[in-house]
Amino acid sequence: MTDLTLTLLIAVPLLGAIVVAFLPATLAKPVGLAVSLLTLVWAVVGVLLPFEVGGGMQLTEEVPWIAPLGVSYALGVDGLGLLMVLLTAVLVPIVLVASWRDADGDVVSADGHSGALVPSRARGFVAWALALEALSLAVFTATDVFLFYIVFEATLIPAYFLIGGFGREGRGRAAVKFLVYQLAGGLIMLGAVIGLYVVSARAGAPTYSLAELSAMEIDPTAQKWLFLGFFIPFAIKAPMFPVHTWLADTTEKATPGTSVLLVCILDKIGTFGMLRFCLGMFPEASVWATPVVVILALVSIIYGALVAIGQDDLLRLIGLTSLSHFGFIVLGIFVFTSQGGAGAILYMVNHGIGTAMLFLVAGYLIHRTGTASISAMHGVEKVAPVLAGLFLVAGLAAAGLPGLSTFVSEFLVIVSAFDYAWWAGAVAVLAIVLAAVYVLRAYQRIMTGPEVSATVTSRWSDLSRREVSAVAPLVLALVLFGFYPAPLLDVINPQVEQTLTQVGVNDDGPVVPAGDSEAQGGDH
Template sequence: MQSITADLPVLTITALVPLTGALLLWVLPPLRARARAVGLLFSVAALAAGVWALTLFDLDAGGTVQLAQTRAWIPSLGVSWALGVNGLGLAMVLLTVFLTPLVLLASWGEVAAERQGLFTILVLVLESLVVILFSARDVFVFYVCFEAMLVPVYFLIGRFGGPDRRRAALKFLLYSLAGGLVMLVGVVALFVYGPGGETNYLIDSLAAGLSASTGASRWIFVSFLVAFAIKAPMVPVHTWLPDTAEQATPGTSVLLIGVLDKIGTYGMIALVLPLFPQVTTWAAPVVIVLALVGIVYGGLAAIGQDNLYRLIAYTSISHFGFMVLGIFIGNEVAATGAMVYMVAHGLSIAGLFLVTGFMARRTGTVAIRELGGLARVMPLVAGTFLVSGLASIALPGLSGFVPEWMVLTGTFSESVVVGLIALAGVVIAAVYLLLPYQRVFTGAPAPERVGSPDLDGRERLVLVPVIAAMLVLGLAPAVLTGVLDPVGAQVAEVSGAAPAADSPEPAPAPTVTEGNPQ
């Protein structure tokens, strides 16, 4: 894998823009009276920086790490400030900077004005950390930001959520800290078994010079996989997600499930596979079984939910099962589909959580049994929920169809049995969406719902870009699949390789190319 260096640190700039906005709000209290405008300004500026990065990126070389910047940070530990993105990293950075201003705009109605300052600071800090995570080419930098992002998320849940928010925030924190602690063991082990020198923790250096034995490599692999499985979330370490989604604000859930949880699947692709190729093939059967359990269990659990937030959370567990399946099944089409799925799910989950939040402000509840007939009084709410839900269950023409089709097609190419089990998740998905839609939106509305207002101008401004993105990705998927195909080939080459009987050999050293993409 080649690396192309940028003349300007565009990724660092993209990360610093929202952090600058957060620091200004923190050190200048008078600005907090205008926190909404300040936060929106800096988040839009971060979006502009992300678009700038897109213009500098060579889309025809999506498998190459581009816009790379490497500077010595802690030479004695082999730590470098190293950022760079391939097609997948860039897609996830763009998803992050796209959704953040929409979350801030949506929060104008869900967070009190006097508390908007802290909310905006936390969201901007979180955005900065996530951009670094999706760009990090140094394992130590990745780990530091992986742990640091728990702080803003914890306070976003614990300070701005529902009545049981503190318990949900604590559960999220304990699960995440446990995963981070396990990962720390692996990070320390990489220092011991790495090639040494000032660039010891660079992913490329580790992939080329890791000297761990088969047994040690497996334990290090497990330490990273456990942390990423919790973040993803995979069954059986998923139980924090429904509780968190039920108590967090819809905007927080969009960032948490639509963006942050993708760090789990991204970490599997960007760290686990290149560092432990032979161990990946050794562990793939177990991971695939867990992915299938997640697909079926998440869908069935969603059917049994009465709370819409919990229902959406359980559907996400099923969707993450598809992503993990695509990563580990060892097929290029499925691997590309899994990465497209990461973006598509971020869009559909944003639509579902945001429109459900807008509906909850009008009705005062998200309990399905207490709702009904809302399509007659809130047709835009009903229509947006339906479109987002249909995108989530892969209706042709919307964002979820192509990635789910690619994952299933690639899976059937490798195993008919695994494909049939995964296909059951598609059938279950139709039930967990259409049944609650029928109960919430069809029929005659309750007398107290008559006259309830539909989406206002600001809420439409939030949802229109999300719906438009779903349509673009559904009708013109090549804008993303073309960039991710080379990355999918790299993933499939690792996960589909035959497991080695002896000690895993290090991956070949990458070729580093200086200069800008042409």
């Protein structure tokens, strides 16, 4: 009997999105939250608990779909997919709780003043969020390249409506820019998908099975073109310099909750795809492209940090920090060391946790002040010390403070960068200094000051229990994995070893030789 664990994992939020779309507006949010929590429970009970670390692709499903093209409905999860599935399942209910009022509309009373808030548009927000969750889970579990491409493109539908339908003035233009960039990348990938059909058909029989394509000998020239056909759309999705310009506009105009779904979940498809498809199917071409990719990653790291320093819009600043962080992830992937690979995958998880918290706390702040302008705010900590404290924790996580989980990721990537070339490591270290500048500068301008700004009044209330409870799991994860990352690394390390083997790199990482260890023990 075919295992349907992953199909059910995808079906729960997808069916939930359809149900929510037809519910009365007042029921949309509680039902949507219940569906997202059910998805999280199934991700833990159905996927995490039976998962065997180092066991390769597990919980596999495969049903023939388009036989003449060699296409199957094929799902599976390995260590990398497991972490992305769990990250997605955890963040969606957090976003729904934190964004409880983001899609609400004002009821205007007879005297023209704004009255109580009602969930006038929450139904659409919640339905699209659940649809995006379902399609993201399908992307992270697809083991058929054609199926992956279909759901990769389908994620653009809920993302477009979340950006264009909810947020600040100018969101429609930002949604169109986002869509144009992503569709351009999708067209390039379509060419590579067709190329895979030709290559596999010439080798014997057409197939889109990831396992079969990874084991196939592909001509070096064809491999390079196919690599570019996948890498470019993944670089747009990630995002990387110079195809990143949609990112800041999107995070500036979308709601903070939408930005979490896009930057912390959807954009991970880019780096996930580099690991799963670029390195998995085109190892020789990946090595060939490494010098250029490393340079682009370093440019992304520095450029993102430098531009973030000069931003006045808080949400735009956070978006640009992610450009720098994704540069670290790509750098870790393409230096081809065990430390770099482990750091990159760990960074994917930790970035999702830390940046989600930063966006959500920034959303709390903007909801109270009515502005995202950093220059229009100061003295917030005098009125809302809890909000200020959580903002500082999230900001320090973005800056890689020791004791928080992102530090471990950055340390591993920087070690691998120095192993690759001293100048690569030096650039990465410089980015940490710049990160401290944009985080502390933003905190000082917003939270401190001799007087309270006009947008910050004594009528403010600090964070509510709902708002604190939404980000509390993220704070706990930042601290827990900062001091004890072993549970994540236990899953990551076998995945990295398998990836390096596929690329043809033998790197066991730094170890103490047994003889030295015994000698040291004998000296005591």
